[in-house]
Amino acid sequence: MTEVPVRYRDSRLIDESGKLYQGDFLLHKDGSWSKSKGDEDVKFNLNGSDRLITRSLQNWHTHLSMILNRGMGEDLPLQRWLDEMIFPTEKKLTKELVELGTKAACAELIATGTTFACDMYYFPKEMANGMIDSGIRGIAGGTITDFPTTSYPNGPEQAINDLDKLLKEGTGNSRVEYAVAPHAIYTCGKETLIKSSELARKHQSFLITHASETRNEVATCHKENNCYPIEYLDSIDFFSKNKTALAHCGWLKKNEMRLMAKYDSKAIHCPTSNMKLGIGGTMSYPAMKEAGVDIRLGTDGAASNNSLDLRQEAKMASMIQRHDHWDASILNPQELWKLATKGSKDWVAWNIDDIRMQPHGIDERRLLANIVYSNADCLDVWVDGIELRHGGITMSLNMDEISEKMKHSVKDYYDGI
Numbered sequence: 001m002t003e004v005p006v007r008y009r010d011s012r013l014i015d016e017s018g019k020l021y022q023g024d025f026l027l028h029k030d031g032s033w034s035k036s037k038g039d040e041d042v043k044f045n046l047n048g049s050d051r052l053i054t055r056s057l058q059n060w061h062t063h064l065s066m067i068l069n070r071g072m073g074e075d076l077p078l079q080r081w082l083d084e085m086i087f088p089t090e091k092k093l094t095k096e097l098v099e100l101g102t103k104a105a106c107a108e109l110i111a112t113g114t115t116f117a118c119d120m121y122y123f124p125k126e127m128a129n130g131m132i133d134s135g136i137r138g139i140a141g142g143t144i145t146d147f148p149t150t151s152y153p154n155g156p157e158q159a160i161n162d163l164d165k166l167l168k169e170g171t172g173n174s175r176v177e178y179a180v181a182p183h184a185i186y187t188c189g190k191e192t193l194i195k196s197s198e199l200a201r202k203h204q205s206f207l208i209t210h211a212s213e214t215r216n217e218v219a220t221c222h223k224e225n226n227c228y229p230i231e232y233l234d235s236i237d238f239f240s241k242n243k244t245a246l247a248h249c250g251w252l253k254k255n256e257m258r259l260m261a262k263y264d265s266k267a268i269h270c271p272t273s274n275m276k277l278g279i280g281g282t283m284s285y286p287a288m289k290e291a292g293v294d295i296r297l298g299t300d301g302a303a304s305n306n307s308l309d310l311r312q313e314a315k316m317a318s319m320i321q322r323h324d325h326w327d328a329s330i331l332n333p334q335e336l337w338k339l340a341t342k343g344s345k346d347w348v349a350w351n352i353d354d355i356r357m358q359p360h361g362i363d364e365r366r367l368l369a370n371i372v373y374s375n376a377d378c379l380d381v382w383v384d385g386i387e388l389r390h391g392g393i394t395m396s397l398n399m400d401e402i403s404e405k406m407k408h409s410v411k412d413y414y415d416g417i
């Protein structure tokens, strides 16, 4: 019989249905859990009386390596922020910086209870390596644009060929996969979008893009194509059924929501990024839910959020949805937690004695609300039966080395900005 990774004694566990259990628990390698009889063969036998065990958080829209840009250009409007801060630094981006930035970002994810990131950035091989080294699950989406980038100086054709090769080879790791990520309809022409979609279908990979983020994008799309962004993507046969993830979706009409549902496309709600950049429009959760769209949460990059903590994103999601719809009943703690952890196969143990979890009462509703609204210490993180974090210390990454490298490496990156 296979050894069970861990037994937590005298603990509390909330499963994916949002139900609270108390007692002794086994967390199995395949991601399932069961009650312990106390005599099983386990690798770790832990006192869980100070812990609350839940499914882990899932971050569906990131640019992990942009942790290197955190705090740059605060207060600038979107276009100046991009032109004066983000684009000039990204011209100096290297493979080494992307791998380092990805690892540093993964350290933040693990420390805040997240075990999955759907990432979109440059140098996909190094993005995947950073995620693999950290032990999280992830999607490494190589960004494609019509203009040359540091990872693809010869433009979109080079990007498509390189991603084709990577997708054929695979990452060599069962938890991390490559994906195709054309940046947006305003940075990719029709041909690039179609070729990206064909490539994703050929390899059955995820197809990731930004869609309907700003009013300008929506208005320009209508002016040029006589239709709105999701209608436009549908008209060029962009969607790959059940494998498309669209970030933002802030300005959708109802028929665009129905199109997203028809293709089982994921819509990624990124409220903090939208509010920080003064976008003015955020996804309508109730309308998207009613249309049957698969909604997920994402932080976006640390440059346009400053945090990769999905608990804060969940809090922002419930705040903006209630505020926008004049309805305090939207996204109650259990529904919010389901949204933030949807699809998770992994586990997190929070410090239930943390003052921010007090008073925790006896029901799951209050416990989950405390995690999301107040933030508790993330003590242990388990992925595939592997312990990425224990007792508040991340085991899978060398934090001293990452911090030291971050200090030195970003000096050149910021030079002249």
Ligand SMILES: [Zn+2]
Residues within 6 Å of the ligand: 061, 062, 063, 210, 247, 300, 301
């Ligand atoms: Zn983004």
